[in-house]
Amino acid sequence: MGLFGKKEEGGFMDIIRCDEQEYLVWKWRPSGAANSTNKENAIRYGSSLRVKDGEVAVFVYKQKDGAMQDFIVGPYDQTIKTANFPVLSSIVGAAFGGASPFQAEIYYINLSGNIQVKFGIPYFDVFDPRFLDFAVPMSARGTITFNVTDYKGFIKLNRLINFELDDFNKQIKDAVTKYVKGIITNIPSDKGIPVLQMEKKLLEINDLIAAYLKPRMENDFGVNMKGFDLATIDVDKESQGYAELRKVTAEQTTKTTVAQTDVNIKNMQDMQGINALNMEETLRIQREEAQRAQKLQTETNFIGAHALNQQTDVLKTGAESLGNMGNMDLGGGGGMNPAGMMTGMMMGGAMGNQMAGMMNNMGQNMQNQQNTPPPPPTIAYSVSVNGQTTGPFNLQQLQQMVQNGQLTPNTHVWKQGMAGWEIAGNVQELGNLFGAVPPPPPPPPVV
Numbered sequence: 001m002g003l004f005g006k007k008e009e010g011g012f013m014d015i016i017r018c019d020e021q022e023y024l025v026w027k028w029r030p031s032g033a034a035n036s037t038n039k040e041n042a043i044r045y046g047s048s049l050r051v052k053d054g055e056v057a058v059f060v061y062k063q064k065d066g067a068m069q070d071f072i073v074g075p076y077d078q079t080i081k082t083a084n085f086p087v088l089s090s091i092v093g094a095a096f097g098g099a100s101p102f103q104a105e106i107y108y109i110n111l112s113g114n115i116q117v118k119f120g121i122p123y124f125d126v127f128d129p130r131f132l133d134f135a136v137p138m139s140a141r142g143t144i145t146f147n148v149t150d151y152k153g154f155i156k157l158n159r160l161i162n163f164e165l166d167d168f169n170k171q172i173k174d175a176v177t178k179y180v181k182g183i184i185t186n187i188p189s190d191k192g193i194p195v196l197q198m199e200k201k202l203l204e205i206n207d208l209i210a211a212y213l214k215p216r217m218e219n220d221f222g223v224n225m226k227g228f229d230l231a232t233i234d235v236d237k238e239s240q241g242y243a244e245l246r247k248v249t250a251e252q253t254t255k256t257t258v259a260q261t262d263v264n265i266k267n268m269q270d271m272q273g274i275n276a277l278n279m280e281e282t283l284r285i286q287r288e289e290a291q292r293a294q295k296l297q298t299e300t301n302f303i304g305a306h307a308l309n310q311q312t313d314v315l316k317t318g319a320e321s322l323g324n325m326g327n328m329d330l331g332g333g334g335g336m337n338p339a340g341m342m343t344g345m346m347m348g349g350a351m352g353n354q355m356a357g358m359m360n361n362m363g364q365n366m367q368n369q370q371n372t373p374p375p376p377p378t379i380a381y382s383v384s385v386n387g388q389t390t391g392p393f394n395l396q397q398l399q400q401m402v403q404n405g406q407l408t409p410n411t412h413v414w415k416q417g418m419a420g421w422e423i424a425g426n427v428q429e430l431g432n433l434f435g436a437v438p439p440p441p442p443p444p445p446v447v
Contacts, residue, residue, distance in 0.1 A: 017050035
């Protein structure tokens, strides 16, 4: 067999390349035949191999122990040599000197192209787990985009010979349709998204489906899912199930709103009752403290008067003793003692002055205590904002709340003795608080 034998015998030196514009897998067939034969796959050692950037050429050798592959990743433009083909070097003997053809199927896989598959799912029933009696028909449409990055894994999962992209895309479409339908059907129960709100949750559902699909595209088909776009989720709003679900959902929402309103009113009433009890207890404690202080003051005054009486008795007794000093016998034989009388008068005067000072101080202390006014009554208001009651607050705290914008003339307030809640602007006692709020700052000057 000569070097330039018949083409189907593998006699010519071949130029092996792929000129297809759009493809995923393409088989090189030198004779253009539709079916692979040993003659067609007889490739001359030393033929020229051209692989563009973004492609990989796969040489498949069918041996007795199974198929083996050599992978040539582009860009590559050289003659076929065993140095660049590890598997080929074990097949082609050096004795042939490159003159003998070898058997191999050559496939080109596009690594840079993106394949898009559109899918559309007709109406299917979706149930809200809260109302399982109403089936709501839904449909979905979208696009999945994928490419091949792990070409070795792709070859293991797919038959390259007679590979047809349309058939492969149909397999992808069927799988995507099954997965999308299953996920959407279970989203209300798995993710707690109500059926009537699923149209509004399109982006969230898109991300859930994409996360579910990506590993399955890799494991089942050997492709890399680059993107998933769930374009629409359509609800059949003319269906009976949709109308009935809307009705029962609206009724449930109304009942929930009324119940929540009742709870809020009950909570406000309970809070008002608690605040009233707290205010009553506070006033009781204040009255008891005032009574205790008054009693203590009375006891203090009584003790002071008692001490004064005791001292007065002591001084009186001392005065009497000193007065008797004038009659004391100092050795002169009895009778009046002028020296003792003078001494008694001096000591009696000193004791009188001391008693007068004590009486004066006691009188001043009692007068000061009687003239001291009682402490002013404590003014304390409770404040209600958005159904929440806080306080009570005194006037100084209320003034600070006005300045901070927390208390306005339209805020409801209440204190002990009021029949019910009243807006602060109608309470005369609080009128001065709002008049003291500083006006807003003037606008900046025009430059």
